Every structure is written in structure tokens, then in C-alpha cells.
Amino acid sequence: MTNDQNHLRKRACTIDTLEEFFAHAYALELEAAERYEELAHSMEVHNNLEVAEVFHKLADSGQKHAKQVLQRAGGRELPEIAPWDFKWDRSEAPETAAADGVHYLMTPYHALDLARASEVHARDFYATVAECTDDPKVRELAGEFAEEEAGHVDLVNAWIAKYPEPQEGWDEDPDPPHLPE
Ligand code: ZN
Secondary structure (H helix, E strand, O other), rough: OOOOHHHHHHHHOOOHHHHHHOOOHHHHHHHHHHHHHHHHHHHHOOOOOOOHHHHHHHHHHHHHHHHHHHHHHOOOOOOOHHHHHHHOOOOOOOOOOOOHHHOOOOOOOHHHHHHHHHHHHHHHHHHHHHHHOOOHHHHHHHHEEEHHHHHHHHHHHHHHHOOOOOOOOOOOOOOOOOOOO
């Protein structure tokens, strides 16, 4: 692990109140859902409706999970955290799909592969918090959330198995779009 990663990892370790933990969990799901909505929209623009539908479904489940986090928080007042003050190990929340991982000709398989990476990253984030927080309640909850994310990884794996692996040349377009820059 590089020094930089170590430093970032240490930030996740300073999540030591339930309020702060729930605020991170809520933002993680909401940001993931928002990114999936954006990706769905960009697929619609390119008339890739099959993949748009996959992204819509992923966005819906992110919204659902965000609501579940609030329920778990049970009326606690969550701190407002500025975007740059979240204790992620990168600039975006761990479950947020990489925006540069998309291609207008991508298949559902690609979309789900992207989602799988996001779920793995979310799982690892919670596992890190569980490992290193000082607060026993946060530790327990982060452990539970890590397990839930591992369940999401399984779900995406089951879903991805329904689609064929993309053939070589999937990104070749005989009639490329001419979009304004
Ligand atoms: Zn998840």
C-alpha cells in the first residue's frame, strides 16, 4: 500500500460516530443512484435502450438502499458533510460507477460489470471502516453493511450471468454517430 492510500484509508478509520457513519452510507447510495440515472440518460441519448434499462434498475435499487439507510438511522440527525469532507478513499463515493467506464455501444454485460466493481468498492469501504474504527457500534454496523454489499455483489453476479460475454468488436460501429462536440 502506498503512503497515499494509507493516508486515505486512515480517513475512513476516523468515522467514529453512528451519525457520521449513516451520513456516509446515505450519500454513498444516493450518489450511486444519481450516477446510474446519468448513465441511463446518456444511453437513451445514444438509443442504447437495453443498457439504459439496466442502469435505470441499478438507480432504483440505489434509491431503495438510500431509503433503507435512513430507516436504519431511525430519526437520528445526520451531519451535513461537504462533498470534499467525505472520508472516501477517492473523490467520489465508493459505490459510484466510473463515468469514464461507459461506451455508447456497451452491452448489459459491460454495464453490470461496472456495477459489480462499484459494489465491490462499497463492500471494501465498509470492511475498512469495520476494521479500523474506534467505536464498537460503528464497527458492528459497518460489518453488517459490508456483508450487505457482498450480497449486492452476488446479486450482480447472478444478473450478469444472464448475458453473454461481449464478443470482440462490440465497440465497432459501422455507422458511427456524428455528434456535435
Ligand atoms: Zn450496494
